[in-house]
Amino acid sequence: MAVTIKDLAKIAGVSYATVSRALNDHPEVSIETKEQIKKIARENGYSPNEIARGLVKKNTNTLGLLVPDISNPYFPEVAKGVEDRANREGYNIFLCNTGWNTEKEIQYIKTLRDKRVAGIIIAPAASDTYKKVKSLELDNPVVYIGSRSDDRSMSFVIIDNEKASSMATEYLIELGHTDIAFIGGNENSVANEERFNGYRNALKIHGLEREVHIVKGSSFNRESGFNLMSASIKEGRIPHAVVCANDIIALGVIEALESNFYNVPGDVSVVGFDDIAYASLPKINLTTVAQPKYDMGSMAADIVFRKIGARQSGAGNHIVLQPALIKRGTCRKR
Amino acid sequence: MAVTIKDLAKIAGVSYATVSRALNDHPEVSIETKEQIKKIARENGYSPNEIARGLVKKNTNTLGLLVPDISNPYFPEVAKGVEDRANREGYNIFLCNTGWNTEKEIQYIKTLRDKRVAGIIIAPAASDTYKKVKSLELDNPVVYIGSRSDDRSMSFVIIDNEKASSMATEYLIELGHTDIAFIGGNENSVANEERFNGYRNALKIHGLEREVHIVKGSSFNRESGFNLMSASIKEGRIPHAVVCANDIIALGVIEALESNFYNVPGDVSVVGFDDIAYASLPKINLTTVAQPKYDMGSMAADIVFRKIGARQSGAGNHIVLQPALIKRGTCRKR
DNA sequence: AGCTAATTCGTAAACGTTTACGAATGGCTG
DNA sequence: CAGCCATTCGTAAACGTTTACGAATTAGCT
Numbered sequence: 001m002a003v004t005i006k007d008l009a010k011i012a013g014v015s016y017a018t019v020s021r022a023l024n025d026h027p028e029v030s031i032e033t034k035e036q037i038k039k040i041a042r043e044n045g046y047s048p049n050e051i052a053r054g055l056v057k058k059n060t061n062t063l064g065l066l067v068p069d070i071s072n073p074y075f076p077e078v079a080k081g082v083e084d085r086a087n088r089e090g091y092n093i094f095l096c097n098t099g100w101n102t103e104k105e106i107q108y109i110k111t112l113r114d115k116r117v118a119g120i121i122i123a124p125a126a127s128d129t130y131k132k133v134k135s136l137e138l139d140n141p142v143v144y145i146g147s148r149s150d151d152r153s154m155s156f157v158i159i160d161n162e163k164a165s166s167m168a169t170e171y172l173i174e175l176g177h178t179d180i181a182f183i184g185g186n187e188n189s190v191a192n193e194e195r196f197n198g199y200r201n202a203l204k205i206h207g208l209e210r211e212v213h214i215v216k217g218s219s220f221n222r223e224s225g226f227n228l229m230s231a232s233i234k235e236g237r238i239p240h241a242v243v244c245a246n247d248i249i250a251l252g253v254i255e256a257l258e259s260n261f262y263n264v265p266g267d268v269s270v271v272g273f274d275d276i277a278y279a280s281l282p283k284i285n286l287t288t289v290a291q292p293k294y295d296m297g298s299m300a301a302d303i304v305f306r307k308i309g310a311r312q313s314g315a316g317n318h319i320v321l322q323p324a325l326i327k328r329g330t331c332r333k334r
Numbered sequence: 335m336a337v338t339i340k341d342l343a344k345i346a347g348v349s350y351a352t353v354s355r356a357l358n359d360h361p362e363v364s365i366e367t368k369e370q371i372k373k374i375a376r377e378n379g380y381s382p383n384e385i386a387r388g389l390v391k392k393n394t395n396t397l398g399l400l401v402p403d404i405s406n407p408y409f410p411e412v413a414k415g416v417e418d419r420a421n422r423e424g425y426n427i428f429l430c431n432t433g434w435n436t437e438k439e440i441q442y443i444k445t446l447r448d449k450r451v452a453g454i455i456i457a458p459a460a461s462d463t464y465k466k467v468k469s470l471e472l473d474n475p476v477v478y479i480g481s482r483s484d485d486r487s488m489s490f491v492i493i494d495n496e497k498a499s500s501m502a503t504e505y506l507i508e509l510g511h512t513d514i515a516f517i518g519g520n521e522n523s524v525a526n527e528e529r530f531n532g533y534r535n536a537l538k539i540h541g542l543e544r545e546v547h548i549v550k551g552s553s554f555n556r557e558s559g560f561n562l563m564s565a566s567i568k569e570g571r572i573p574h575a576v577v578c579a580n581d582i583i584a585l586g587v588i589e590a591l592e593s594n595f596y597n598v599p600g601d602v603s604v605v606g607f608d609d610i611a612y613a614s615l616p617k618i619n620l621t622t623v624a625q626p627k628y629d630m631g632s633m634a635a636d637i638v639f640r641k642i643g644a645r646q647s648g649a650g651n652h653i654v655l656q657p658a659l660i661k662r663g664t665c666r667k668r
Numbered sequence: 669a670g671c672t673a674a675t676t677c678g679t680a681a682a683c684g685t686t687t688a689c690g691a692a693t694g695g696c697t698g
Numbered sequence: 699c700a701g702c703c704a705t706t707c708g709t710a711a712a713c714g715t716t717t718a719c720g721a722a723t724t725a726g727c728t
Contacts, residue, residue: 002473004714015678020716028676045471050448051388052714056683060385062428062449070410071611079404083431092445095399095429097417111426114384115396137379139336222611255616277405277556282589283617338684349708354686364706386684390713 064112073276081297119304126188141307147190164323165198176334177240184217225252241269265332285329398446407610415631453638475641481524498657499532510668511574518551559586575603599666619663
């Protein structure tokens with residue numbers, strides 16, 4: 001159907017090798033024939049078959065990006081970072097929404113591998129993502145984003161979740177809160193665990209350990225935050241403050257508190273995590289810890305490209321960026 | 335580097351055609367050799383080269399999806415719809431963020447064409463997207479999502495933007511507002527235009543035409559909404575109500591109003607468009623018109639697959655879904 | 669003129685698959 | 699036992715490119 005390089009060759013009266021060279025601006029073809037061939041290509045609406053080209057060049061100009069939930073405003077931001085960076089290199093990205101499901105993750109990674117993507121960027125769904133991926137023994141460079149495994153051979157770009165969470169918790173402690181709860185997201189998520197650890201460590205350091213008020217997480221979404229907080233309220237457990245594993249969880253938590261006539265921050269202080277765009281709405285005004293989402297995306301892509309350049313896989317690249325506590329309106333002195 | 339079908343053939347002591355057939359479960363190879371070959375494939379970590387396969391099968395199992403701004407929560411939702419539907423067919427999707435830029439759109443489409451995607455789903459950036467795309471004379475099936483051109487040969491899945499906008503405007507009129515403003519998004523966006531027309535028609539029908547209070551749009555984002563409303567306020571133009579081309583614009587509008595000490599809905603009623611997830615937050619509680627975002631995505635993918643099945647391109651498929659006015663808390667009787 | 673070197677192009681192989689066609693083997697029927 | 703069909707596999711071509719190698723032509727130089 002589509003016009004190929006051979007068709008052009010027939011029209012131009014040259015061999016198809018010459019056509020290929022002309023279109024790729026090789027020096028060993030004369031200016032005139034180059035012009036001629038390019039003209040013919042234009043006139044016939046020729047479009048190079050990238051997949052044929054990819055076969056011989058062993059390069060698909062394609063990256064894979066796995067995110068747990070593209071509906072969480074955190075991820076579109078990193079996706080943009082990845083894509084913009086990839087674009088500068090002429091690469092496209094496969095977006096894969098894993099739904100916090102490691103099965104689906106592996107499924108996706110396998111097809112990305114079969115499609116011979118040049119690299120894979122993973123915002124992992126759970127802690128066993130790492131082993132599972134490792135067991136795949138991929139040839140493709142992989143870089144994790146948002147959380148890390150302790151396997152130093154893997155590359156990642158993260159913020160120090162634990163420290164960030166500690167910062168948030170200590171801020172709450174400074175404000176005079178002692179009964180501080182943690183409401184988590186997916187329990188098997190590494191980021192969730194790190195954030196929980198940061199929270200607990202901060203309490204421990206300030207001698208508040210016995211006050212730890214854990215609400216086990218379930219999912220990184222509004223409903224989960226709402227339900228967990230509601231349940232806690234129903235049990236009569238009303239903490240002074242709550243640190244949430246996520247901004248959207250925080251939104252659900254606030255929703256639950258206020259629908260039970262607890263004022264935020266009047267009665268309960270709340271701090272989120274991620275600083276999604278909607279956290280800064282005056283009506284929301286959520287105190288939270290910010291991550292450089294876009295930059296994390298572009299840096300992850302950057303690492304992939306470095307790995308592609310350097311032929312040997314080499315050691316893992318590790319980038320840990322600084323979080324920032326954004327003090328807004330959902331926390332108050334007690 | 336990677337193990338190929340020929341390597342497996344050598345190990346198994348059969349021809350590589352047999353290997354191919356075995357791995358694809360062709361009937362003409364005996365059960366035993368099939369098992370044998372599959373075992374060898376597993377042991378050697380064989381992964382089929384999809385791009386080589388794609389070359390001969392002329393099929394990449396890949397779709398392209400163009401969205402203007404993945405950061406607008408509307409688009410991740412349709413992206414999910416597209417992706418989930420595509421996944422059921424074993425397809426992956428290239429996500430392309432066009433930034434409301436038709437140049438970038440065309441650029442993307444060209445590389446998608448070169449990469450021989452099976453189909454392209456476009457949430458167009460502007461009204462001239464249609465002609466530009468048409469002039470590309472693509473072989474790939476294309477379906478538009480979110481807005482249509484009058485060229486009936488093109489496929490699309492949309493809601494009736496004009497009607498939806500009319501609904502919203504009439505609701506405002508019913509509530510007793512007469513001075514109703516429209517704050518738009520990107521001016522050359524078709525959806526924006528349709529929504530503006532719906533607004534104006536509603537006013538006309540109710541004899542309010544002279545009251546039309548147009549604030550020309552600039553972009554589909556919060557800053558734009560904020561700036562336009564702020565400017566209007568600065569000029570002393572405080573409408574009774576404002577219909578926004580977008581939820582995030584509405585958020586910006588509300589922000590501007592309230593930071594100037596106008597109460598919503600006490601002083602000014604506001605209605606948005608899209609019903610993004612954050613519109614339903616109690617603190618936001620935005621009255622808006624909802625689109626079945628996820629379904630629109632999956633239906634668009636559906637059309638693509640139908641087109642792939644039917645060899646001839648055929649007529650355009652047109653799906654127009656029903657919007658729903660979601661009455662929440664940002665509108666009040668006057 | 670004769671030789672070398674540069675320029676320009678064509679031939680063919682390769683990338684890793686799928687698949688049409690044909691060949692070999694074996695079993696069955698009459 | 700001849701003939702035939704079914705089963706199972708191999709050979710080779712094809713998909714649309716890139717590129718190493720070599721051939722042909724021209725130009726430059728002595």
